[in-house]
Amino acid sequence: MRPRIVPAIVVTIGLVATTPPPAAAQTTSKDVAQKASETGQAIRDYTVEKKDEAVAHAKKTTADLGAKIKELEARASKQTGEVKARSQAQITDLKAKRAKASQEATELGRATKASWERAKEGFADAYQDLASAYDKAAAEFKK
Helix, strand or coil: CHHHHHHHHHHHHHHHHHCCCCHHHCCCHHHHHHHHHHHHHHHHHCCHHHHHHHHHHHHHHHHHHHHHHHHHHHHHHCCCHHHHHHHHHHHHHHHHHHHHHHHHHHHHHHCCCCCHHHHHHHHHHHHHHHHHHHHHHHHHHHC
């Protein structure tokens, strides 16, 4: 009986290992846009008493989008000619917008009760700008 179980386990493991991830597990630019909208609203909903949570959320979402930018950068490095030049310009723009969002996240952490609302809006706007630019760049990469 034991010899039959081992091949069944091996076949099952092989099937699981070669099964592509479900479509829901793949991130699309639409997913990024939705998350950007949710992130902007989530940050706007935080009160100054929840500042630490807001800052952690802001830094995590900015870092997540930064990882996606690196993926685009890797794809851009494989391109050639005019397409590569356009892609690199978009990557440069994305990195600048990511730096701005990171700066705004830092400012969020430094905000006082009096400057809290302005700091939240600053981060939400910068993050939305970054996410929109990412969506545009990701759409260009698909062409």
